[in-house]
Amino acid sequence: xxxxxxxxxxxLAGAVTFAFLGASARAPEANAxxxxxxxxxxxxxxxxxxxxxxQLAMRDLFHxxxxxxxxxxxxxxxxxxxxxFSRPYMRNEVAAGRVGPTALRLYHAMYQLFxxxxxxxxxxxxxxxxxxxxxxxxxxxxxxxxxxxxxASVRAAWKYFILCGVGIAQALFGxxxxxxxxxxxxxxxxxALLWTQLEGVKDQLEPSVVTIAFVFLLVGYGTKAGLVPLHxxxxxxxxxxxxxxxxxxxxxxLNVALYAIARxxxxxxxxxxxxxxxxxxxxxxxxxxxxxxxxxxRQTDVKRLFGYSSVEHMGLITxxxxxxxAAATFAGLLHMTVHSLxxxxxxxxxxxxxxxxxxxxxxxxxxxxxTSPAVGWGLMLGGIAILGMPPFGVFAAEFLLLTTAxxxxxxxxxxxxxxxAVSFAGILWRVQAMVFGAPNLKPLxxxxxxxxxxxxxxxxxxxxxxxPPFLATWYREAARLIG
Amino acid sequence: MSFANQLVDxxxxxxxxxxxxxxxxxxxxxxxxxxxxxxVLLTAATLVAAWVTGHAHLYLSALLSLVLKVVVLPTLLRRxxxxxxxxxxxxxxxxxxxxxxxxxxLVIVAFNLALPISALSGTILRGALGIALASVxxxxxxxxxxxxxVSQVIGFLAMENGLFFAATSxxxxxxxxxxxxxxxxxxxxxxxxGIFFFRIRETFDSLDTRHLETRPAGEGEDV
Numbered sequence: 001x002x003x004x005x006x007x008x009x010x011x012l013a014g015a016v017t018f019a020f021l022g023a024s025a026r027a028p029e030a031n032a033x034x035x036x037x038x039x040x041x042x043x044x045x046x047x048x049x050x051x052x053x054x055q056l057a058m059r060d061l062f063h064x065x066x067x068x069x070x071x072x073x074x075x076x077x078x079x080x081x082x083x084x085f086s087r088p089y090m091r092n093e094v095a096a097g098r099v100g101p102t103a104l105r106l107y108h109a110m111y112q113l114f115x116x117x118x119x120x121x122x123x124x125x126x127x128x129x130x131x132x133x134x135x136x137x138x139x140x141x142x143x144x145x146x147x148x149x150x151x152a153s154v155r156a157a158w159k160y161f162i163l164c165g166v167g168i169a170q171a172l173f174g175x176x177x178x179x180x181x182x183x184x185x186x187x188x189x190x191x192a193l194l195w196t197q198l199e200g201v202k203d204q205l206e207p208s209v210v211t212i213a214f215v216f217l218l219v220g221y222g223t224k225a226g227l228v229p230l231h232x233x234x235x236x237x238x239x240x241x242x243x244x245x246x247x248x249x250x251x252x253x254l255n256v257a258l259y260a261i262a263r264x265x266x267x268x269x270x271x272x273x274x275x276x277x278x279x280x281x282x283x284x285x286x287x288x289x290x291x292x293x294x295x296x297x298r299q300t301d302v303k304r305l306f307g308y309s310s311v312e313h314m315g316l317i318t319x320x321x322x323x324x325x326a327a328a329t330f331a332g333l334l335h336m337t338v339h340s341l342x343x344x345x346x347x348x349x350x351x352x353x354x355x356x357x358x359x360x361x362x363x364x365x366x367x368x369x370x371t372s373p374a375v376g377w378g379l380m381l382g383g384i385a386i387l388g389m390p391p392f393g394v395f396a397a398e399f400l401l402l403t404t405a406x407x408x409x410x411x412x413x414x415x416x417x418x419x420x421a422v423s424f425a426g427i428l429w430r431v432q433a434m435v436f437g438a439p440n441l442k443p444l445x446x447x448x449x450x451x452x453x454x455x456x457x458x459x460x461x462x463x464x465x466x467x468p469p470f471l472a473t474w475y476r477e478a479a480r481l482i483g
Numbered sequence: 484m485s486f487a488n489q490l491v492d493x494x495x496x497x498x499x500x501x502x503x504x505x506x507x508x509x510x511x512x513x514x515x516x517x518x519x520x521x522x523v524l525l526t527a528a529t530l531v532a533a534w535v536t537g538h539a540h541l542y543l544s545a546l547l548s549l550v551l552k553v554v555v556l557p558t559l560l561r562r563x564x565x566x567x568x569x570x571x572x573x574x575x576x577x578x579x580x581x582x583x584x585x586x587x588x589l590v591i592v593a594f595n596l597a598l599p600i601s602a603l604s605g606t607i608l609r610g611a612l613g614i615a616l617a618s619v620x621x622x623x624x625x626x627x628x629x630x631x632x633v634s635q636v637i638g639f640l641a642m643e644n645g646l647f648f649a650a651t652s653x654x655x656x657x658x659x660x661x662x663x664x665x666x667x668x669x670x671x672x673x674x675x676x677g678i679f680f681f682r683i684r685e686t687f688d689s690l691d692t693r694h695l696e697t698r699p700a701g702e703g704e705d706v
Binding site for chain 1: 596599600603604616619623626632635639642643646649650653654655657658660661664665667668671672675676678679682683685686687692
């Protein structure tokens with residue numbers, strides 16, 4: 001499959017190129033070009049998987065099915081649009097003297113490497129390599145979080161590094177235990193960690209070992225997905241890094257962590273024959289939604305505010321996967337898609353807004369709609385969309401989740417509704433104040449990238465009232481794989 | 484009990500000892516030495532396993548830990564400690580006896596958790612899983628109790644050592660490709676840590692992570 005090779009090698013080649021030329025005048029355009037071609041490869045791969053079914057490549061080292069290719073396509077697409085946004089954003093940062101040539105080189109190289117590691121995590125067939133790719137994804141972003149070298153950013157990056165490092169070590173222990181259970185059935189050597197092999201024998205795995213393994217995997221990858229009480233690193237890392245990195249952290253990396261959890265759940269369900277894995281995920285998910293919703297009420301920094309909103313949505317998706325079954329999993333997958341699109345659109349708008357205001361403090365950003373209507377309306381519409389207002393896609397996903405929860409876990413549905421209402425109050429009036437209100441902003445040297453914002457919002461709007469048949473089949477197929 | 488079994492048990496016991504020694508050690512240079520000693524013990528354990536089973540990949544794995552954990556990482560850390568002029572630093576530890584007691588409780592927890600798992604494993608090192616898990620937890624405890632960034636990193640690397648020992652003890656190590664990937668990650672992590680030390684120092688004029696915990700007013704609060 002040449003498109004799979006391209007998908008993984010293009011961003012890698014980009015990373016190597018930018019390690020040398022990342023500060024050159026045309027680097028932002030080259031960054032977008034690499035990301036654009038990666039997205040193209042992802043589309044071709046998705047078409048092939050949808051038409052021909054799951055694909056194996058390179059002696060079973062890589063495996064792509066409907067579930068992983070959904071996230072591959074999403075990752076490559078948002079990676080591309082974010083690179084378009086990053087173009088004027090980073091130029092403005094350079095113009096403002098916040099970023100020097102070395103930092104710019106690091107930024108462009110790590111951006112591509114980060115995308116490469118996420119795509120590797122999604123396409124590998126080996127759950128050990130999945131772990132390695134997740135760890136590398138942390139390492140590539142940690143220096144970007146502290147790119148500005150301010151005390152707050154160094155602090156945030158250290159926290160991110162240590163907490164995610166410890167968290168992901170738990171996931172490694174879970175992987176080791178899974179290997180122990182698998183080795184007894186499949187024999188030693190390299191094949192016992194291959195997903196395609198594991199899935200075939202999942203009902204023969206030793207339940208007692210798999211139970212402990214799943215708990216470690218959930219805690220480990222849950223740290224990366226920002227599940228409460230392991231979410232502590234997330235708002236800081238979101239607030240302090242350059243905004244394009246915030247957009248991809250929030251829109252993409254969290255999804256990849258959830259992907260690992262969803263895969264682990266399939267094995268746990270198969271081995272245990274009990275709903276233990278689902279119940280654990282529902283518990284974590286619910287706690288996450290509630291805590292994050294109340295935390296949005298106390299935020300004064302706009303990027304932290306939306307960081308907590310991401311935590312909340314990860315909780316919702318974890319809860320949906322925890323319920324399991326066709327409808328809830330469908331809702332979870334749809335939610336992943338629309339959350340990525342909406343949240344990255346919001347961060348694009350927020351990025352330009354904070355550049356205009358010269359601060360991230362919500363109270364000091366006022367009247368966006370007067371100085372730059374497009375950014376203002378983008379933020380307003382994005383805010384409405386992420387809060388689950390119809391007709392946007394988040395509404396469709398949340399509605400589907402709540403109706404399923406209503407029949408499966410009625411009490412939990414009630415708790416979710418309350419939490420959603422709380423975060424509604426927490427976010428809406430803050431966004432409204434930033435968008436309307438008396439203007440206090442200065443113009444930017446490089447025109448903001450408006451197109452990605454509205455492309456994303458347009459797509460979520462479309463998904464809100466019309467799900468194309470091919471996409472519905474795609475979601476159903478993916479839901480069947482992990483439901 | 485065969486000679487190899489006794490040898491492995493001895494190595495495992497020594498590993499547990501080094502983990503406790505790290506909890507109590509106040510000098511950074513001595514901490515690095517202990518970390519290198521753990522590397523030596525891991526290499527030895529892997530070699531014994533390789534000798535007993537005759538698996539070629541275990542010899543390779545032993546070589547990997549020898550190079551990475553005995554030579555490269557400790558050298559890197561020693562150089563960093565010198566460059567940052569921390570050789571003579573003594574860290575003030577809060578309440579070492581309590582930390583030790585908590586450590587003992589962790590060891591008991593680890594053995595209880597490991598018992599049902601190691602019963603399923605067929606390796607000669609299976610009894611050592613409890614110790615491996617205990618050293619992971621002890622390293623974790625060390626990361627919590629320390630204030631200096633460098634000691635936290637040493638705790639992180641010790642935790643990775645424990646995990647590596649766990650993998651060797653229950654399954655004779657992970658598949659080679661995964662082991663190589665993990666080794667690469669650890670190496671990259673060590674470099675990133677190194678860059679970080681300088682950034683922290685440059686920003687805060689100290690490597691004390693207490694600066695990393697307090698947040699200026701008005702930035703919001705965490706749970």
